Amino acid sequence: MVAITEFQKIGVGISGFGIFFILFGVLLYFDSVLLAFGNILFLTGLAFIIGLRRTAHFFFQRQKLRASSFFLGGVALVVLRWPRIGMLVESYGFFLLFKSFFPMVFGFLGTVLNLPFLTTLFNLSESSSSMV
Structure with a gap:
């Protein structure tokens, strides 16, 4: 089992608040x-979770430099009060940065959907939604 440090726990909380504020900002x-x-x-939460050196290494790898520039440029545009354009640029950079993680996430979601409780829940929701 992996031991989670106090800094990582704080980082998860900070990242959670960051995601909440981003979603709330989009809703408003x-x-x-x-x-x-x-x-x-x-x-900041990402830096707390994986460390400053690993965060810098993740964003400034040679093959990820274009994606990082889009992502961090989008963050800069949002900070400079161009939120719509900044979020578009940031979303494109986020997709480019994390596209190698998407198959793993979809595989995980596929295993979660094979749980008996969730499978019956999704089967019931599919059968009850009729268009007539």
Whole structure:
């Protein structure tokens, strides 16, 4: 079992608040202050979780430099109060940065859906939604 340090626990909390503020900023029609605060909290939490050196290494690898520039450029645009364009650029950079993780996430979701309780729950929800 992997031991989780206190800094990592704090980082998970900070990242959670960052994601909350980003989602809340999007729901409030791209409020630039909430989005900027959420971006800063998310990046700070990521640095707490995996460490400053690993965070810098992740963002500034040679093959990920274009994706990192889009992501961090989008964060900069949001901070400079251009939230819609910044979130578009940031989303594209996020997709490029984490596209290697998507098959693992989808595989995990596939195993979660094979749990008996969730399978019956999804089967019941599919059969009850009729268009007539």
